[in-house]
Amino acid sequence: MTLTFADPSALTHDELEEGTAFAPRFDASGLVTAVAIETGSNQLLMLAHMNAEALSLTLETGFAHYWSRSRGKIWKKGESSGELQRLVEIRVDCDQDAVVIEVEQTGRGAACHTGRKSCFYRCVVVADDKPSLVDIGLPKLFDPKKVY
Amino acid sequence: MTLTFADPSALTHDELEEGTAFAPRFDASGLVTAVAIETGSNQLLMLAHMNAEALSLTLETGFAHYWSRSRGKIWKKGESSGELQRLVEIRVDCDQDAVVIEVEQTGRGAACHTGRKSCFYRCVVVADDKPSLVDIGLPKLFDPKKVY
Numbered sequence: 001m002t003l004t005f006a007d008p009s010a011l012t013h014d015e016l017e018e019g020t021a022f023a024p025r026f027d028a029s030g031l032v033t034a035v036a037i038e039t040g041s042n043q044l045l046m047l048a049h050m051n052a053e054a055l056s057l058t059l060e061t062g063f064a065h066y067w068s069r070s071r072g073k074i075w076k077k078g079e080s081s082g083e084l085q086r087l088v089e090i091r092v093d094c095d096q097d098a099v100v101i102e103v104e105q106t107g108r109g110a111a112c113h114t115g116r117k118s119c120f121y122r123c124v125v126v127a128d129d130k131p132s133l134v135d136i137g138l139p140k141l142f143d144p145k146k147v148y
Numbered sequence: 149m150t151l152t153f154a155d156p157s158a159l160t161h162d163e164l165e166e167g168t169a170f171a172p173r174f175d176a177s178g179l180v181t182a183v184a185i186e187t188g189s190n191q192l193l194m195l196a197h198m199n200a201e202a203l204s205l206t207l208e209t210g211f212a213h214y215w216s217r218s219r220g221k222i223w224k225k226g227e228s229s230g231e232l233q234r235l236v237e238i239r240v241d242c243d244q245d246a247v248v249i250e251v252e253q254t255g256r257g258a259a260c261h262t263g264r265k266s267c268f269y270r271c272v273v274v275a276d277d278k279p280s281l282v283d284i285g286l287p288k289l290f291d292p293k294k295v296y
Binding site: 003004005017018019020021022033035037041042043044046047059060089090091092093094098099100112113114119120121122123124126129130131132133134136 | 151152153165166167168169170181183185189190191192194195207237238239240241242246247248260261262267268269270271272274277278279280281282284
């Protein structure tokens with residue numbers, strides 16, 4: 001069974017932004033942006049994309065599924081690493097082209113393929129008008145060479 | 149003055165993911181995805197896009213700038229509404245195609261043009277295999293009809 005979503009082009013602007021119809025505005029590639037956050041802490045874990053099938057599978061199975069743009073296929077998060085994301089809630093933004101998925105990050109707690117909890121492990125610093133990156137020190141919870 | 153970013157195509161995979169060069173991977177439209185979160189609470193406020201100029205302006209001025217895809221121009225967040233976002237930190241993800249900007253949301257505290265703190269004010273519920281949206285109750289901190 002695959003869930004059916006409303007057609008955003010059939011909605012008024014007000015219905016899209018204030019209504020109860022879930023009408024994801026998939027882009028030209030059929031994708032919406034999906035941001036995964038950890039339930040409780042609100043920590044931002046990762047950013048990925050979902051097509052209609054990935055969104056439907058996430059809602060149906062209770063585990064996050066994404067569309068891998070690099071591999072061109074549906075990707076159940078954690079299927080290789082064991083780091084499954086158990087769904088708590090999906091929220092959609094005002095114009096319905098992005099979703100937040102609040103999850104419980106299972107396994108060793110590493111959402112990132114580098115072994116870290118979050119993909120956002122470096123911050124930008126600017127010195128002498130030159131931007132560079134500094135590691136903020138998130139530990140590696142697994143060794144990616146041993147997992148993939 | 150505009151900041152210069154490193155060229156991601158000149159980096160190895162390891163340099164891109166573990167190195168100190170800030171080399172944003174702008175897409176075919178010249179954009180990276182930018183997620184704004186509130187400093188302290190980690191609450192996800194909004195999702196938008198930045199081109200090189202918006203990213204540079206954000207780092208130079210200390211206030212969030214985005215690229216408006218609908219209006220086709222640089223957009224200083226809050227320039228119409230007063231809801232400026234003061235930059236605390238920018239973090240980049242593993243493959244450098246997305247950034248998180250941690251901000252202090254000024255003004256009335258409303259990042260969303262609907263007047264709410266966050267753009268993610270509706271959650272998805274599924275009943276009888278039909279998905280729909282439920283308002284999670286974020287208050288409107290301003291009346292958009294009076295602001296825009």
